[in-house]
Amino acid sequence: MQNKQIIYTNPPSAGINPSLNGGTFSLQTVSLADKDHLPADKILVRVHYLSLDPAMRQWLTAKRSYIAPVERGAVMRGQSIARVISVGSQLTDSPFQPGDWVLAYSGWQEYALLSSTEIQQIAFPPGGGTPTDALSVLGxxxxxxxxxxxxxxxxxxxxxxxxxxxxxxxxxxxxxxxxxxxxxxxxxxxxxxxxxxxxxxxxxxxxxxxxxxxxxxxxxxxxxxxxxxxxxxxxxxxxxxxxxxxxxxxxxxxxxxxxxxxxxxxxxxxxxxxxxxxxxxxxxxxxxxxDYAKQYGAALQDLSTWLAQGLIKRKETIVPGGLEAAPQALVDLYAGANTGKMMVEVAPVKPAARL
Amino acid sequence: MQNKQIIYTNPPSAGINPSLNGGTFSLQTVSLADKDHLPADKILVRVHYLSLDPAMRQWLTAKRSYIAPVERGAVMRGQSIARVISVGSQLTDSPFQPGDWVLAYSGWQEYALLSSTEIQQIAFPPGGGTPTDALSVLGxxxxxxxxxxxxxxxxxxxxxxxxxxxxxxxxxxxxxxxxxxxxxxxxxxxxxxxxxxxxxxxxxxxxxxxxxxxxxxxxxxxxxxxxxxxxxxxxxxxxxxxxxxxxxxxxxxxxxxxxxxxxxxxxxxxxxxxxxxxxxxxxxxxxxxxDYAKQYGAALQDLSTWLAQGLIKRKETIVPGGLEAAPQALVDLYAGANTGKMMVEVAPVKPAARL
The missing domain is CATH 3.40.50.720 (NAD(P)-binding Rossmann-like Domain)
Structure with a gap:
């Protein structure tokens, strides 16, 4: 099984260079364990939507900040909306089941092998929502x-x-x-x-x-x-x-x-x-x-209620084109191309899968 | 009786021009009521020490601030340490007596005719102090x-x-x-x-x-x-x-x-x-x-105690030369010529008068 990844390659001097040939990032394809031969303590997920965040530019700068910079040669850091493909044999007691929608600390790749602490179940608002809410209003x-x-x-x-x-x-x-x-x-x-x-x-x-x-x-x-x-x-x-x-x-x-x-x-x-x-x-x-991590639960409950009541409306800008579209989309984010949350669609979701 | 005053004359474009001929300020001499013919609701004080404050430059700029700018043609604003010369006949019940040291909102002049709300008795710290403490540690x-x-x-x-x-x-x-x-x-x-x-x-x-x-x-x-x-x-x-x-x-x-x-x-x-x-x-x-005016009393009590206990030491830079020395001294303040509180000695105090 092949997995495409976007690698942080060349530190930008000012703005990000979106070219995948000699730019800030490069593309690589690696082999991934087959879903029937997973490491026993890992969960395999398929990435559907990558989150693009203004803070990402700062993550590429090696200076004292609230988070360590992304290392050169590593998969670009980022959250995503993903779906569980299979669960390692040691994790059968975990709450995760194939087919579950999860918020994943996957980075920029098509698939990710993650430990159970790197993914979270997505909680949907009372009136119903979409998986991508977990990157925007409910993220x-x-x-x-x-x-x-x-x-x-x-x-x-x-x-x-x-x-x-x-x-x-x-x-x-x-x-x-x-x-x-x-x-x-x-x-x-x-x-x-x-x-x-x-x-x-x-x-x-x-x-x-x-x-x-x-x-x-x-x-x-x-x-x-x-x-x-x-x-x-x-x-x-x-x-x-x-x-x-x-x-x-x-x-x-x-x-x-x-x-x-x-x-x-x-x-x-x-x-x-x-x-x-x-x-x-x-x-x-x-x-x-x-810094507010302990209060996320109560806050998400409020946000879900307000979303369900129509006090908050959601807006998304979903960029098509697969994983390869991410570098240019990030540049576009800084240029203000988005309205609401900007995401890259790595793999489309069949309409029936939207909740 | 003659009174010298320093008048705010020409708004500075950047730094203050200390010349009294064509600079930011000018000198004028006016006649003042004799101490035996005072307005009945006023107190006549002799200014001894003018306070120089970094904020003064801002007071000369006509923009939204915490205090109205000084008007052109007016006596330059400022606090001073002064001594009561005489008290108007309507104010005989006021706590002020000739000879009292007071903190005065006098502006830059040798004498000032003030209402009783424009002066305050100076409270000396328990271990004794000098009148000028009221412009520095206790001011x-x-x-x-x-x-x-x-x-x-x-x-x-x-x-x-x-x-x-x-x-x-x-x-x-x-x-x-x-x-x-x-x-x-x-x-x-x-x-x-x-x-x-x-x-x-x-x-x-x-x-x-x-x-x-x-x-x-x-x-x-x-x-x-x-x-x-x-x-x-x-x-x-x-x-x-x-x-x-x-x-x-x-x-x-x-x-x-x-x-x-x-x-x-x-x-x-x-x-x-x-x-x-x-x-x-x-x-x-x-x-x-x-904004802390209601808490001044308690704060001054603390500061007096700390001063008396030697936890706080005082430092002053007193500029000689009379009222005319004030504009240059203010320029020197911005250049960092002072150590501790900077004041201009408008009229010396006989050693015996220091408390």
Whole structure:
């Protein structure tokens, strides 16, 4: 049995080079144990959807961070939605059965031989859902929005909340929780196209949305935040963070979730309006969702309920083309090609298999 | 009776121009009511020491801040140590008597006619003190250090604490509280000369001090913080903030008290290492001491006790030359000419008057 893998090969100097010939990654094909001759302590899974995450660029940089960098020559790290093919003979008491949908720490490959701690059963929301929910609203991105918005930002009903990267997987969940669950007075999103902005307002209930590619976006931001910004949930960093600092209300909370505009920069841009941190008594707080692991269960229950109640709507961008499409899709993620969670379809799922 | 005043005249484009002929300020002499013909609701005071504060540059900039800018044509704003000359006839029930030392919101002038809400009695520490303590350890700078370090930074005995502007009025109090009162494991100061660094370690009990003008200061900072930085008390901003972000420990607290390196900049410098805010889960919090006004009394009691116990030592830089010396002294403050609180001696005090 053959298994295709994408290997991290050449550290990028700035942006990722998506070519599989001489670029950041390369493709290799290896032989995999037959499903009837598995190692006794492993589970064989078939990868269907690869998660693409803004943090991936950081994982390729060898510096002190919240997670060790991916080693050169290793399979590229990443979560996926996978299906169990077979279970090793020592693991017959495990809860996993062939056919189960699982969230897998598989990395970028078609198949993976994993230990039982590297996969998790997918819990579906009460009203039904799809396996890919486990990568979006009911996965790390939804959890990131949940803890960042509720624990770090903690918006009140009188607050103006601004979300950058608002049409991205995390941003759109954060904005919907702010508006629909917390009832914030005003929720404003920043996104990179008019179509995304229209979607935020018309479909997801944002009070206003601003296309940061418009020449007058700073002026629009000012008009959209007449009472300044109480909570800023930042996924982008750079100029947008800077402009929001300049619009911060007294005692504002700045949730520093990501900085996608800076991940490819050789020289990152610090926020020039930093001094409003003092004059407006701003609290800026970075967070990593892993620190909330003990509270995932309760959070997923909330998120499932809100999804079932229609308070949160899901959006996905699924890139076809198999495993080989992943490097270019990651580059496209940094260019903002996605609406909602971006995934690569490694192997299609027959309609009947969607739950 | 004649009164000399320094008037805010020309908004500076970047740094303050200290010339009294065409510079940022100008000198004027006005007539003042004789002490026997005072307005009935006013108190006449003689200014002895003007407070010079890093925040003053910001007060000259007309933008949204924690305090309205000084108006052009007005006496330059500032606190002073003054002595009551006479009390208006309506205020005979007030606690103020001729000869009392007071902390006065006088601005930059030799005499001031103030209402009773614009002056405060000076409370001396149990072991005795000098009137100028009310501008340093027992004044706004001491209070700023107290609330910033204890409420925002909140160091624990296992923590490494780093202080920038450590030989300045606020920094030296913050460092001494961290080391002597809180017993932080390691307290490291950054200052602008070898003499200041020696003073911090030998006189004030810092564990290490780094001259940021040394070419290898970043390397020295790394060596001085082998367990990274848990609490950073920042008075300078700029490159030092940036370097400390890169050395932050997980869950570090960054107390954003001031940014003296940036106040004269036409284009402020944002911290390029900002992304460690996410990877190390840093909390950066700006604060303004005025927000703690209700707790001043208790804080001053603590500070007085610590001063009397020798846990905190005081340092002052008193600039001679009268009122006219103030503009140049303010420029010198931004260049780091001071050790501890910087004041201008407007009128000397006879030795016998020192308490």
């Amino acid at each position: 790390m991105t939804g959890l990131t929005a949940y803890f960042g918005l509720l624990d770090v930002g903690n918006p009140r009903p009188t607050d103006t909340v601004v979300i950058s990267g608002a049409a991205g997987a995390t941003g759109m969940v954060a904005g919907q929780i702010a508006k629909k669950v917390r009832g914030a007075k005003r929720v404003v999103g920043l996104a990179g196209s008019q179509a995304k902005c229209d979607m935020l307002v018309k479909e997801l209930g944002f009070d206003a949305a601003i296309n940061y590619k418009d020449a007058d976006w700073r002026e629009q931001l000012k008009k959209a935040t007449p009472e300044y910004i109480d909570v800023f949930f930042d996924n982008t960093g750079g100029d947008i963070l800077d402009a929001c600092l300049a619009r911060a209300a007294r005692n504002a909370r700045f949730v520093i979730c990501g900085a996608i505009s800076q991940y490819n920069a050789t020289k990152p841009q610090g926020p020039a309006s930093f001094m409003t941190v003092i004059s407006q008594r701003i609290t800026m707080k970075g967070f990593i969702v892993f | 706004m700078t001491g209070l700023t250090a107290y609330f910033g370090l204890l409420d925002v930074g909140n160091p624990r005995p296992t923590d490494t604490v780093v202080i920038s502007g450590a030989a300045g009025a606020t920094g030296m109090v913050a460092g001494q509280i961290a080391k002597k009162v809180r017993g932080a494991k390691r307290v490291v100061g950054l200052a602008g000369s070898q003499a200041k660094c020696d003073m911090l370690v030998k006189e004030l009990g810092f564990d290490a001090a780094i001259n940021y003008k040394d070419a290898d200061w970043r390397e020295q900072l790394k060596k001085a913080t082998p367990e990274y930085i848990d609490v950073f008390f920042d008075n300078t901003g700029g490159d030092i903030l940036d370097a400390c972000l890169a050395r932050a420990a997980r869950n570090a607290r960054f107390v954003i008290c001031g940014a003296i390196s940036q106040y004269n900049a036409t284009k402020p410098q944002g911290p390029a290492s900002f992304m460690t805010v996410i990877s190390q889960r840093i909390t950066m919090k700006g604060f303004i001491v005025f």
